[in-house]
Amino acid sequence: MTTRPGTAADVAALAALDAACFGARRWPREAWEEVILHPAWLTLVAETAGGELAGAAVLLCQRPVSSLASLAVAPAWRGCGIGSALLNDCILRCRGACANEVVLEVDEDNEPAMRLYRRFGFRPRRGFEDEGIRRVEMTLTLSESGRRLP
Ligand SMILES: CC(C)(COP(=O)(O)OP(=O)(O)OC[C@H]1O[C@@H](n2cnc3c(N)ncnc32)[C@H](O)[C@@H]1OP(=O)(O)O)[C@@H](O)C(=O)NCCC(=O)NCCS
Structure with a gap:
């Protein structure tokens, strides 16, 4: 499995992955086209040795505050470390951009996502409600957590 930046050729597979992971809350295909083409956004894809797109992350990598906008792993590939590999790659890139924080x-x-984020040092900052769904904003302070990264 390798992680690499996504390209326009990945849009159909990204939209399919998103639908498999988020159902009705998936992004429309146009949103994937936009993030792939927009210079401020970075899409990282995890590709299996067989060329299957098994996971993806979307990151606004900037300083002082970077944002992880999406992280998803195909159901068949969960529990193999792909989510961790993508998150690790995202955090390294945020460090490279000298960001102080990732939100x-x-x-x-x-629970699976919260466990993953906590394992990487993210901590809850505030709870809020979005369209009737209870959500949590989590933050990773890079300057304080650098030595704790796996
Ligand atoms: C959250 C999500 C991205 C995690 O992806 P993942 O690839 O399963 O994550 P990992 O494999 O790195 O870690 C998951 C578990 O597998 C374990 N694991 C990782 N590699 C392993 C391996 N080689 N052997 C055994 N277990 C392993 C991890 O320790 C972790 O265990 P834990 O949940 O008890 O802490 C995935 O569940 C997902 O896509 N969910 C749906 C979309 C979603 O909710 N995204 C987050 C939105 S904010």
């Missing part, structure tokens, strides 16, 4: 939002009841 993300997650459903309060999304």
Whole structure:
């Protein structure tokens, strides 16, 4: 498995992955076209040795605050370390951009995602409600957590 920046050729596979992971809350295909083409956004894809797109992350990599906008791994590939590899790559890139902090939002009841984020040092900052869903903003302070990265 390798991680690499996504390209326009990945849009169909990204939209399919998103639908498999988020159902009705998936991004429209146009949103994937936009993030792939927009210079400020970085899409990282995890590709298996067989060329299957098994996971993806979307990152606004900037200083002082970077944002992880999406992270998803295909159901068949979960629990193999792909989410961790993508998140690790995202954090390294944020460090490279000299960001002080990485923020993300997650459903309060999304235990696998919360465990992953906590393992990398993200901590909850505030809870809020979005269209009737309880969400949590989590933050990773890079200057304080550098020595704790796996
Ligand atoms: C959250 C998500 C991205 C995690 O991806 P993942 O690839 O399963 O994550 P990992 O494999 O790195 O870690 C998951 C678990 O597998 C374990 N694991 C990782 N590699 C492993 C390996 N080689 N052997 C055994 N277990 C392993 C991890 O320790 C972790 O265990 P834990 O949950 O008890 O802490 C995935 O569940 C997902 O796509 N969910 C749906 C979309 C979503 O909710 N995204 C987040 C929105 S904010």
